Amino acid sequence: MAKIIGPGSLIVDVTGFAPHLPVAGETTKGSTLRFGPGGKGSNQLTAAHRAGSEVKIISRRGDDVLGQILKKHYETEGMSEEYIHVDPSGETGSALIEIDESNAQNRIIVIFAANELVTAETVRAAEKDFADCDAVLTQFETTVEAVFAAKELAKKYGKPFILNPAPFIDVPKELFDGVDYITPNETEAEQFTGVNVDSIEGCRAAAAKFFEMGVKHVVITLGVRGVYYTDGTTELTVPAIKVKAVETTGAGDAFNGGFATAIAEGVPVDVALKFATCTSAISVTRLGSSPSMPYRSEILELMKKEFNEEL
Numbered sequence: 001m002a003k004i005i006g007p008g009s010l011i012v013d014v015t016g017f018a019p020h021l022p023v024a025g026e027t028t029k030g031s032t033l034r035f036g037p038g039g040k041g042s043n044q045l046t047a048a049h050r051a052g053s054e055v056k057i058i059s060r061r062g063d064d065v066l067g068q069i070l071k072k073h074y075e076t077e078g079m080s081e082e083y084i085h086v087d088p089s090g091e092t093g094s095a096l097i098e099i100d101e102s103n104a105q106n107r108i109i110v111i112f113a114a115n116e117l118v119t120a121e122t123v124r125a126a127e128k129d130f131a132d133c134d135a136v137l138t139q140f141e142t143t144v145e146a147v148f149a150a151k152e153l154a155k156k157y158g159k160p161f162i163l164n165p166a167p168f169i170d171v172p173k174e175l176f177d178g179v180d181y182i183t184p185n186e187t188e189a190e191q192f193t194g195v196n197v198d199s200i201e202g203c204r205a206a207a208a209k210f211f212e213m214g215v216k217h218v219v220i221t222l223g224v225r226g227v228y229y230t231d232g233t234t235e236l237t238v239p240a241i242k243v244k245a246v247e248t249t250g251a252g253d254a255f256n257g258g259f260a261t262a263i264a265e266g267v268p269v270d271v272a273l274k275f276a277t278c279t280s281a282i283s284v285t286r287l288g289s290s291p292s293m294p295y296r297s298e299i300l301e302l303m304k305k306e307f308n309e310e311l
Ligand code: RIB
Pocket: 011, 012, 013, 037, 038, 039, 040, 043, 094, 095, 108, 110, 141, 249, 250, 251, 252, 253, 289, 290
């Protein structure tokens, strides 16, 4: 079983569904409210866990009502809580999510709360598990110093460092130097490079900007247009799989968890992209973010059906 570690966010998603989303000043009658485990970091590692990896998240939450939802999630899934720091007086991260039932699209306000106290020291305290892992995976919902520390440890032990640069925040460009795989979506790719990725030429130009910053492999997720990959020599695209989406929250996280699992297992990148695409496609057919992540057998079944590919 491949081992994946990284600093990542623990957040509870408070999700309201409505036939259409209100404009400013409007009140819309909604249909359902749900509370569930979320956070990009925790979603990605849940996806990796269900896809077959042993995962360790480095994170922080409060000892409050929302924190209990996350504790239950980790216990039910059987995922390690070794590096989850519980702050008795702290507030657990939360996200207010609105889902438009007509198209399954969302709008999210995220409150990082305790996640903003994940320090470089917190990450370094997990050094033994960086030495022992097969891949490091992180995002931008903890702190920049935590991401720097994770990259340093990944480099120290020669492990693939996968960075999902989400959500967009202003970071020093040096953070990208030495990143093995960067996995922005189309919006983030444009925000970090200033290049519109509406076309393959655009993806190529955005990737060139990431290469200038020191990134080695660029993976841009393009929603219904699939995924674009390049290492500067080879270029690949994988089409999206047509499914009936009910909620797209966490679709990118599913992709990253699936991708990290495949990279940690050492499979070729074209196969890793297909594995990740299948992980994401299944997740949008289910409600919730972490709860929507598929299991390895389901991913492999879809991979065989769509791409005639095995892991
Ligand atoms: O990527 C989706 C996630 O972003 C949600 O689960 C929410 O917690 C926000 O952090």
